[in-house]
Amino acid sequence: MKVQSKSIFGKSLSRRNFLRTTTAAGAGLLIVPAATAFGYKANSSLGLGIIGCGGRGNYDGGEFVANTDVRVTALMDIFEDKVLAARANFDKKAEEKGHGKIAETNLFKGHKSYEKLVQSKDVDLVLVTSPPYFHPDHLEAAVSAGKHVYLEKPVATDVTGCLKVMNIGKKYNGKVSMHVGLQKRYDVGYRGMIERIHAGEIGDIVLGQTFYYTNDLGRQNKPGMIDLEARIRNWVFDRALSGDILVEQNIHILDIVNWALKSHPIKATGTNGRALRKQVDGVPADYLCSDHFILTYTYPGDVHISFNSNQFKNKGYRQSGERFFGTKGASDSLQSGPATISYNQVAEGQKTADKIDCGKVDLHAAVGTKMKALVESIKTGKFDNQCEHGAETTLTTILGRMAAYEGHEVSWDKMMKSNEKWNLKLNLDSLGAGSTVTMR
Numbered sequence: 001m002k003v004q005s006k007s008i009f010g011k012s013l014s015r016r017n018f019l020r021t022t023t024a025a026g027a028g029l030l031i032v033p034a035a036t037a038f039g040y041k042a043n044s045s046l047g048l049g050i051i052g053c054g055g056r057g058n059y060d061g062g063e064f065v066a067n068t069d070v071r072v073t074a075l076m077d078i079f080e081d082k083v084l085a086a087r088a089n090f091d092k093k094a095e096e097k098g099h100g101k102i103a104e105t106n107l108f109k110g111h112k113s114y115e116k117l118v119q120s121k122d123v124d125l126v127l128v129t130s131p132p133y134f135h136p137d138h139l140e141a142a143v144s145a146g147k148h149v150y151l152e153k154p155v156a157t158d159v160t161g162c163l164k165v166m167n168i169g170k171k172y173n174g175k176v177s178m179h180v181g182l183q184k185r186y187d188v189g190y191r192g193m194i195e196r197i198h199a200g201e202i203g204d205i206v207l208g209q210t211f212y213y214t215n216d217l218g219r220q221n222k223p224g225m226i227d228l229e230a231r232i233r234n235w236v237f238d239r240a241l242s243g244d245i246l247v248e249q250n251i252h253i254l255d256i257v258n259w260a261l262k263s264h265p266i267k268a269t270g271t272n273g274r275a276l277r278k279q280v281d282g283v284p285a286d287y288l289c290s291d292h293f294i295l296t297y298t299y300p301g302d303v304h305i306s307f308n309s310n311q312f313k314n315k316g317y318r319q320s321g322e323r324f325f326g327t328k329g330a331s332d333s334l335q336s337g338p339a340t341i342s343y344n345q346v347a348e349g350q351k352t353a354d355k356i357d358c359g360k361v362d363l364h365a366a367v368g369t370k371m372k373a374l375v376e377s378i379k380t381g382k383f384d385n386q387c388e389h390g391a392e393t394t395l396t397t398i399l400g401r402m403a404a405y406e407g408h409e410v411s412w413d414k415m416m417k418s419n420e421k422w423n424l425k426l427n428l429d430s431l432g433a434g435s436t437v438t439m440r
């Protein structure tokens, strides 16, 4: 008999929230005349402020513009060149739609200037696409200014940060919408597959094989940069700024495991290493991210899930996905799709197993669907709150990281009591504390 675990707050995990948001996503936008708790008028378009204007800030911002009536109205980044490049990108998109440019007074540079962006009257919704180390502070600033948030994953890099995000979720529940960038839950193929798993079509899951293999990532520093700037630009290689590859990137896979099992793991063992990643400019050697993890998670009911990942230098094998093996069948979902449910029980006289195609995995489309759901939740005043879900999945990755770093089994309970907190003590003021960008 499988034990159905409780969520961190003691109620059943995110299926209810998931169903609410995905059902809403399919229903199209509902326009209601009422203003929201913070005075937003449902019939006007939302102004989006972006904290962290790198690759994902530009991508997510573009997806908001493409899929909803959101307008990008404010930009903030620690570096001026990032603000200017994003401004050019979003002004072009605005022009194509016949909208005005972003006001110069809404362009902010310097690490403290997010405090100004969240105060802008032109901002209703804040997209947080800064490095994960800063996420809890950036989320807190936005919601305490009464703004809705789309917070990219992971929600934090350590246990203390995850607890902070959960507390923020509790405090602002029902006051603003808070989404976390775990978009796979909005993918048509994944939803079809998980619905079948939850309906018992493969029986009870007894084990799983999960993996995320990808290439090494591009270096962002330029010759002559001081170490601190190079470190921030190369944050994705820095385990304190990013959480390491398991927390920062591999999180998408473990989110599917938690979803399929409606639970979080009770313990983990594993190992990690740096087989090929020996040096990255600006990143101190003892902060350098791993280039691979090999883990075993145990879920309630003694369900064992293996997880392997790498970010290797060569342009070699690149694939990610999840395979669940149940008492009646198996599922197989690969990022390249399609996600399928295949039955390994064959009826009498039947030669091959039935295979059901649950739909193509299209994570680009899933992002748009998620953004529509967020905007709808704001417009209807039925605010979504994904803080607990985001924190629980982030903690799942932190559990695996802790087990690998410590080299022995770590339980969920021990992790939750660990008070783990990474304090970087970086003097970011030396890169400029904050001001509006001077346009040239």
Ligand SMILES: NC(=O)c1ccc[n+]([C@@H]2O[C@H](COP(=O)([O-])OP(=O)(O)OC[C@H]3O[C@@H](n4cnc5c(N)ncnc54)[C@H](O)[C@@H]3O)[C@@H](O)[C@H]2O)c1
Pocket (backbone or CB within 6 Å): 051, 052, 053, 054, 055, 056, 057, 076, 077, 078, 079, 082, 110, 111, 128, 129, 130, 131, 132, 134, 152, 153, 154, 181, 182, 183, 232, 233, 248, 249
């Ligand atoms: N959901 C997804 O599939 C997905 C995909 C890619 C990235 N992400 C997430 O998006 C976030 C950003 O990743 P990215 O790929 O855009 O990285 P990036 O390096 O391209 O962009 C990050 C930006 O943040 C800026 N920045 C650094 N420190 C800052 C600070 N203190 N305050 C404000 N800005 C700061 C950087 O200058 C940079 O422009 C990460 O959390 C990442 O995990 C999510």
